[in-house]
Amino acid sequence: MALGNLKTKYMTRNDCYTAGRKITPKGIMVHSTATPGVMAADWFSRWNKSYKAGEINRQVCVHAFLDDKEIWQYLPWNNRGWHAGGDANNTHIGFEICEPGGFSYSQNQMVGYDVKKNEAYFRAAWENAVKICVYLCREYGLTEKDIISHAEGNKKGIASNHSDVGHWFPKHGESMDTFRAAVKKALENVGKAKEVFETGNIVEIKGSARTYYPGGPIIPNWVKWNYHLITQDVFNGKPVIKGGKQCVLLGKTILKSTMGEKAGIMTWVDKDNLEMVSAGVEVEPENESGKKYYRVQVGAFSEKKNAEALMTRLKKAGFDAYMKYD
Ligand SMILES: [Zn+2]
Incomplete structure (x- = not known):
């Protein structure tokens, strides 16, 4: 699955990136910036700095920022982040939801926040937050139950004492529980909208796929680097089952660089190993x-x-x- 509005630019100057410690993501932590009006793209120049070199006064980095339009990924998902101020850094991917402008903070409370005026921004940012969670859940085999806010992390003793996002979501009638419910629903819908792979589709093989079908040959990397055209989805009028899975024939290879065709791998591949690139005509x-x-x-x-x-x-x-x- 692709995340349409995701942009990636790593903060290679940030000490968190250069430390390069890896994690196996076990959960997702939701933050919000408490910095009114600074949008996702703006954080790159603010945080792509080295604390060790004295360029910034905080040791901080998070995997992604999002606003009502964009999602910017600033750290590889499996790079240990510095966002939780606690053990959650060892297990959780963190992202920040940017807060809209036009208000200020006093004693950690939003002052002059116009709920009505900000409702459209909030809904769009919420949608992006749901989307990134769906994407990460599918990528790392997580569910909505693995998603917590910074404040919930603090209650669990794995994050510092911050109130995000509990100081903001309720203004729009939402909570972390309704957020998890929205992610759960979106995850179910992804499952339902399972694509029908058939002759004429251009597809690619999922990065996570290891063999063509259960018990079948191992997929070489170069096969994953290019697209493929499905040239056959039945044999003698019947579905082709291999290793208990319904397969289609990848009869032509499409070069990613030029979209030019070349001889295909002529291999039957489990449909569950495929991602749609172009659903034909x-x-x-x-x-x-x-x-x-x-x-x-x-x-x-x-x-x-x-x-x-x-x-x-x-x-x-x-x-x-x-x-x-x-
Ligand atoms: Zn936070």
């Missing part, structure tokens, strides 16, 4: 000045260069292709 009728057009979408990409590569390929093949961003 979607046709939608459209009315324009009395005429009816059929517009065909052949791909959806999170990276522009991949979309451009596919467009180049289509143009070479003689199609009048164009790109749309939404």
